[in-house]
Structures are given as structure tokens and as C-alpha cells.
Amino acid sequence: MMLNFKIVxxxxxxxxxxxxxxxxxxxxxxxxPFNPSTKITYDIPRSGNVTLKIYNASGNEISTxxxxxxxxxxxxxxxxxxxxxxGVYYAKxxxxxxx
Numbered sequence: 796m797m798l799n800f801k802i803v804x805x806x807x808x809x810x811x812x813x814x815x816x817x818x819x820x821x822x823x824x825x826x827x828p829f830n831p832s833t834k835i836t837y838d839i840p841r842s843g844n845v846t847l848k849i850y851n852a853s854g855n856e857i858s859t860x861x862x863x864x865x866x867x868x869x870x871x872x873x874x875x876x877x878x879x880x881x882g883v884y885y886a887k888x889x890x891x892x893x894x
Contacts, residue, residue: 815867816840819893821847821886824874831877835860835886842866843891849874852883860886 816838824833839845847861857879860872876884 814869816869819888819890821888824886829876830881832873832875834871834873836869836871837888838869839865839867839890841890841892846887846889847872848887848889850885850887852885857884 818838818840820838822836822838824835826833835847837847842865845861845863845865846859848856849858849860851857858874860874
């Protein structure tokens with residue numbers, strides 16, 4: 796089965812170091828439940844390599860939304876799961892010093 800969905804570029808970023816967050820944080824997506832898209836917000840207190848992946852309820856990786864070096868800051872991206880079956884999905888944030 797081929798999944799066909801769209802990952803939209805970040806809709807908002809604030810990476811000014813004087814306003815950097817104090818801790819790594821993956822916020823609750825909004826809206827939840829979503830149909831067909833949702834916004835995912837996360838905070839990175841230190842610059843480094845970051846991955847943000849989506850998994851289905853069986854633990855299978857569905858998508859890699861972020862896999863790159865990110866400066867410290869606050870991030871918002873939109874995930875469009877229009878072509879995914881309805882169900883429960885999980886987001887996992889990993890960084891060099893945060894798993």
C-alpha cells in the first residue's frame with residue numbers, strides 16, 4: 796500500500812537565542828483529532844540535529860517530518876494526513892541530547 800500525503804513547510808519559527816526555550820518539548824498537536832491536517836509545535840533549547848517522526852498505533856513509522864540541524868527556538872509545522880486511514884498516530888521528537 797502506498798501512502799500519499801503532504802508535509803507542509805513550517806508555518807512559524809522563532810529562533811532568536813535570547814528567547815530560546817528552557818527545555819525540549821513536543822506540544823499536543825492541534826486540532827486533535829484532525830481531519831485532514833494538524834499543527835505540531837515543538838521547542839528546542841539548544842541547536843543540534845533534530846528528528847520528528849510520525850508513527851501509527853502499531854508502532855510503524857509513517858513519516859519523517861524533520862531530520863536536520865535546527866537552531867534553538869520554537870517551531871510549528873503542519874502535517875497533512877489526508878491520504879492516511881483514520882486512526883491513532885504518535886509523534887516522536889529526538890535531538891542529540893533529548894530522546
